[in-house]
Amino acid sequence: MSSxxxxxxxxxxxGTGASVARKFAATYPVVLLARNPDNYESLVQEINKxxxxxxxxxxxxxxxxxxxxxxxxxxxxxxGASVAAAIFNASGRFVRKPLLxxxxxxxxxxxxxxxxxxxxxxxxxxxxxxxNVDDGSSKYPPTLIFTGAxxxxxxxxxxxxxxxxxxxxxxxxxSIAKEFAPKGIHVAHAIIxxxxxxxxTKEWLKDMPPEAKIGADxxxxxxxxxxxxxKRAFTNxxxxxxxxxxx
Amino acid sequence: MSSxxxxxxxxxxxGTGASVARKFAATYPVVLLARNPDNYESLVQEINKxxxxxxxxxxxxxxxxxxxxxxxxxxxxxxGASVAAAIFNASGRFVRKPLLxxxxxxxxxxxxxxxxxxxxxxxxxxxxxxxNVDDGSSKYPPTLIFTGAxxxxxxxxxxxxxxxxxxxxxxxxxSIAKEFAPKGIHVAHAIIxxxxxxxxTKEWLKDMPPEAKIGADxxxxxxxxxxxxxKRAFTNxxxxxxxxxxx
Amino acid sequence: MSSxxxxxxxxxxxGTGASVARKFAATYPVVLLARNPDNYESLVQEINKxxxxxxxxxxxxxxxxxxxxxxxxxxxxxxGASVAAAIFNASGRFVRKPLLxxxxxxxxxxxxxxxxxxxxxxxxxxxxxxxNVDDGSSKYPPTLIFTGAxxxxxxxxxxxxxxxxxxxxxxxxxSIAKEFAPKGIHVAHAIIxxxxxxxxTKEWLKDMPPEAKIGADxxxxxxxxxxxxxKRAFTNxxxxxxxxxxx
Amino acid sequence: MSSxxxxxxxxxxxGTGASVARKFAATYPVVLLARNPDNYESLVQEINKxxxxxxxxxxxxxxxxxxxxxxxxxxxxxxGASVAAAIFNASGRFVRKPLLxxxxxxxxxxxxxxxxxxxxxxxxxxxxxxxNVDDGSSKYPPTLIFTGAxxxxxxxxxxxxxxxxxxxxxxxxxSIAKEFAPKGIHVAHAIIxxxxxxxxTKEWLKDMPPEAKIGADxxxxxxxxxxxxxKRAFTNxxxxxxxxxxx
Numbered sequence: 001m002s003s004x005x006x007x008x009x010x011x012x013x014x015g016t017g018a019s020v021a022r023k024f025a026a027t028y029p030v031v032l033l034a035r036n037p038d039n040y041e042s043l044v045q046e047i048n049k050x051x052x053x054x055x056x057x058x059x060x061x062x063x064x065x066x067x068x069x070x071x072x073x074x075x076x077x078x079x080g081a082s083v084a085a086a087i088f089n090a091s092g093r094f095v096r097k098p099l100l101x102x103x104x105x106x107x108x109x110x111x112x113x114x115x116x117x118x119x120x121x122x123x124x125x126x127x128x129x130x131x132n133v134d135d136g137s138s139k140y141p142p143t144l145i146f147t148g149a150x151x152x153x154x155x156x157x158x159x160x161x162x163x164x165x166x167x168x169x170x171x172x173x174x175s176i177a178k179e180f181a182p183k184g185i186h187v188a189h190a191i192i193x194x195x196x197x198x199x200x201t202k203e204w205l206k207d208m209p210p211e212a213k214i215g216a217d218x219x220x221x222x223x224x225x226x227x228x229x230x231k232r233a234f235t236n237x238x239x240x241x242x243x244x245x246x247x
Numbered sequence: 248m249s250s251x252x253x254x255x256x257x258x259x260x261x262g263t264g265a266s267v268a269r270k271f272a273a274t275y276p277v278v279l280l281a282r283n284p285d286n287y288e289s290l291v292q293e294i295n296k297x298x299x300x301x302x303x304x305x306x307x308x309x310x311x312x313x314x315x316x317x318x319x320x321x322x323x324x325x326x327g328a329s330v331a332a333a334i335f336n337a338s339g340r341f342v343r344k345p346l347l348x349x350x351x352x353x354x355x356x357x358x359x360x361x362x363x364x365x366x367x368x369x370x371x372x373x374x375x376x377x378x379n380v381d382d383g384s385s386k387y388p389p390t391l392i393f394t395g396a397x398x399x400x401x402x403x404x405x406x407x408x409x410x411x412x413x414x415x416x417x418x419x420x421x422s423i424a425k426e427f428a429p430k431g432i433h434v435a436h437a438i439i440x441x442x443x444x445x446x447x448t449k450e451w452l453k454d455m456p457p458e459a460k461i462g463a464d465x466x467x468x469x470x471x472x473x474x475x476x477x478k479r480a481f482t483n484x485x486x487x488x489x490x491x492x493x494x
Numbered sequence: 495m496s497s498x499x500x501x502x503x504x505x506x507x508x509g510t511g512a513s514v515a516r517k518f519a520a521t522y523p524v525v526l527l528a529r530n531p532d533n534y535e536s537l538v539q540e541i542n543k544x545x546x547x548x549x550x551x552x553x554x555x556x557x558x559x560x561x562x563x564x565x566x567x568x569x570x571x572x573x574g575a576s577v578a579a580a581i582f583n584a585s586g587r588f589v590r591k592p593l594l595x596x597x598x599x600x601x602x603x604x605x606x607x608x609x610x611x612x613x614x615x616x617x618x619x620x621x622x623x624x625x626n627v628d629d630g631s632s633k634y635p636p637t638l639i640f641t642g643a644x645x646x647x648x649x650x651x652x653x654x655x656x657x658x659x660x661x662x663x664x665x666x667x668x669s670i671a672k673e674f675a676p677k678g679i680h681v682a683h684a685i686i687x688x689x690x691x692x693x694x695t696k697e698w699l700k701d702m703p704p705e706a707k708i709g710a711d712x713x714x715x716x717x718x719x720x721x722x723x724x725k726r727a728f729t730n731x732x733x734x735x736x737x738x739x740x741x
Numbered sequence: 742m743s744s745x746x747x748x749x750x751x752x753x754x755x756g757t758g759a760s761v762a763r764k765f766a767a768t769y770p771v772v773l774l775a776r777n778p779d780n781y782e783s784l785v786q787e788i789n790k791x792x793x794x795x796x797x798x799x800x801x802x803x804x805x806x807x808x809x810x811x812x813x814x815x816x817x818x819x820x821g822a823s824v825a826a827a828i829f830n831a832s833g834r835f836v837r838k839p840l841l842x843x844x845x846x847x848x849x850x851x852x853x854x855x856x857x858x859x860x861x862x863x864x865x866x867x868x869x870x871x872x873n874v875d876d877g878s879s880k881y882p883p884t885l886i887f888t889g890a891x892x893x894x895x896x897x898x899x900x901x902x903x904x905x906x907x908x909x910x911x912x913x914x915x916s917i918a919k920e921f922a923p924k925g926i927h928v929a930h931a932i933i934x935x936x937x938x939x940x941x942t943k944e945w946l947k948d949m950p951p952e953a954k955i956g957a958d959x960x961x962x963x964x965x966x967x968x969x970x971x972k973r974a975f976t977n978x979x980x981x982x983x984x985x986x987x988x
């Protein structure tokens with residue numbers, strides 16, 4: 001029930017989302033969205049215990065209804081609050097299949113979340129980001145960040161669904177950046193080019209030194225630094241890769 | 248009822264589609280797909296009268312059912328025929344709107360046709376293109392061409408739906424190219440960067456000389472030349488713009 | 495001693511240059527430039543014997559003086575002739591070395607030819623291409639083509655000199671295209687992405703089928719098709735790769 | 742006479758270079774290189790007075806001899822010191838001219854500094870950056886940053902020399918990044934896309950609010966944040982533009 005600026009993170013799991021949540025929670029009350037509450041429950045506790053403020057809301061970002069409900073709850077919890085930072089970190093089901101073996105659902109899975117979800121999330125957060133421009137409740141320009149991947153700029157064989165969704169999200173990010181930068185909103189797209197070091201990837205590259213993987217906390221650090229940028233120096237796209245990545 | 252290789256053009260209207268149909272009809276029986284029969288009926292007559300062979304099928308490329316029916320008809324009409332060239336020229340509804348005024352339908356309109364439609368069209372044509380590699384019924388490598396636009400590589404403000412769909416289609420094209428080139432199929436993406444000179448654009452740029460617009464027949468010429476390329480020199484992307492275009 | 499439009503090809507060796515020369519010689523008298531006369535002498539004979547018209551001029555395209563002399567000779571041989579097509583196919587010495595082991599000369603070798611040479615060649619040919627617009631001695635828009643490489647868009651480790659030179663040439667090509675397209679000149683850049691099948695690469699990829707390499711004649715075919723494009727459909731960039739190329 | 746890690750900034754003028762120097766001087770002794778001592782003298786005084794440590798060396802980065810002398814002086818002044826950050830901010834003479842009016846000198850002016858200069862600067866700084874990896878005298882991965890421009894990715898008419906030089910520098914940056922990242926060096930290229938707010942641009946865009954120009958201090962902030970990135974999250978390219986930039 002405060003009018004303090006908040007941060008909203010969509011797509012919170014054990015990797016980038018959690019790290020971003022912790023980082024932004026040091027400054028803002030955070031709202032964590034994920035389909036599965038398992039993905040945010042312990043994190044919400046952790047943040048609240050350590051002096052921050054967090055709530056989690058089970059949300060399917062590809063569903064207009066689900067998002068509508070989520071933002072009603074946000075408005076209830078944070079009455080009148082504007083948004084200082086909104087991070088879209090959700091990603092559709094990754095399907096790696098020969099084109100002729102893909103179902104329409106396989107193909108659309110990426111787009112439903114990465115593109116339609118990003119569009120819907122933007123529609124809900126942009127008015128609150130604009131409100132933040134007006135109420136000046138944050139020191140930094142309100143920021144909307146999209147998490148992309150190698151596939152945002154490189155479409156490999158067997159990756160038609162995932163890559164086309166990520167290309168689409170990148171275009172969406174640029175289009176929003178051009179429309180909303182003049183209104184004071186900082187929109188950025190991050191190309192995460194490499195394996196993120198999370199529990200699920202523990203066995204990957206395991207004979208390599210730690211610098212073969214991207215640190216989730218390090219991504220969060222970069223996102224935070226994007227947020228700190230002034231209106232006279234917006235970065236609209238960064239790439240992030242570990243020292244040992246081949247590219 | 249022939250086993251001759253055919254060409255299939257999706258998205259036939261009074262512009263690029265018609266020109267491409269005429270050009271490829273000089274060599275192959277053509278199948279023209281468009282939602283509205285008005286868009287192909289006179290063209291089908293014209294081609295059949297002038298010694299070519301054409302049929303038109305009313306098809307919504309964004310609908311799996313509609314495409315299924317269309318390809319059943321194609322199989323009926325051209326029993327056992329393989330496909331020498333498939334051109335995807337359909338484009339979703341162009342919606343130019345501020346992001347916050349777009350409905351989900353507005354935003355998805357481009358993707359439904361330009362990306363999902365392109366995916367479905369590829370799924371139906373690729374087996375027939377592969378068949379063409381095997382039956383050798385064409386002199387040239389079987390070719391799958393996607394018509395893109397400026398928005399395929401440039402996402403402007405107010406164009407989030409259209410641009411994200413076109414970016415997505417470009418990724419799809421590249422992914423298919425990488426998967427199917429080793430199997431002998433030539434996949435190409437064309438960035439049509441400018442106003443095409445068609446009845447609908449008659450009033451546009453009307454104080455400018457004819458070289459300010461792209462000729463639809465000239466696009467068709469370029470597509471044909473892509474088709475002629477040998478397996479030792481595939482072009483996977485071309486841009487096409489008129490002499491007087493600023494870019 | 496004719497006023498017929500001619501074609502000039504810089505960088506004639508046993509590969510692309512020779513194939514381009516043969517292709518354009520079927521329509522235009524050709525002038526072949528190469529540093530080493532061994533690279534054009536037999537080709538000049540071959541073209542002249544088979545009904546074409548060719549001369550060769552020993553030229554270092556990175557030297558303003560050498561180019562000046564070459565174009566004086568061209569003016570002597572083809573008094574008053576305009577240029578229908580100019581193809582810049584020269585490439586600087588390829589140096590693959592760790593950055594710290596490169597001499598300034600190693601690093602500059604690529605730029606001297608690929609970029610400065612391309613600039614000088616453009617300065618000599620553009621007035622003759624503009625003349626061709628005026629005298630209308632060719633059926634097709636006068637065309638200036640630059641041969642690029644994978645390194646034109648991808649800068650790998652150990653390739654700093656070569657890649658920076660090729661990136662530079664690509665920028666030059668685009669800048670010239672934008673300046674001269676409105677004057678009627680078609681400028682195109684070709685990204686040759688793969689190994690060209692020439693005597694020097696005979697041992698490369700030798701366990702692979704022929705479709706693992708680019709055919710030099712096939713490149714020439716594509717260049718010719720670029721030349722045929724009308725003023726209402728200029729392609730400013732194409733990529734060319736063999737069917738079996740990974741990219 | 743210290744073994745503390747230092748920062749070296751090439752191309753110090755009243756804009757980005759000075760801001761970067763001030764920013765990095767808060768942590769490292771700085772060495773400022775510029776052709777004209779007027780460009781660094783008062784800044785050197787300012788930094789030394791305010792508790793930092795700075796020296797300036799008159800240097801022409803396009804001259805191997807001049808750079809050799811500069812790095813001898815650096816070794817004298819900072820015996821045994823390694824380099825924590827090297828920023829290449831020099832830019833060649835900007836020549837905006839029709840291609841046919843450019844002299845070879847006009848055309849080469851950009852490359853001599855932006856590309857050859859960047860190459861030479863890299864050759865002198867990389868061994869000192871590698872030394873920093875070994876001596877661990879900085880908390881952050883040693884960093885080499887190149888200042889690019891809009892022209893690094895967009896080649897406009899009349900900008901052939903400048904754009905080709907900037908494209909070349911970008912390729913150089915990527916090639917070095919790929920070679921030296923595995924050795925622990927962070928290489929980044931910044932696309933500065935807009936007018937920087939410096940005395941020379943005072944009259945530009947003067948009817949626009951301050952957010953129409955890029956703040957030099959804000960660029961410095963971004964460069965510093967690049968330097969802070971860990972080995973598990975290197976950004977190799979950022980763009981920077983003011984809120985009101987059209988792109």
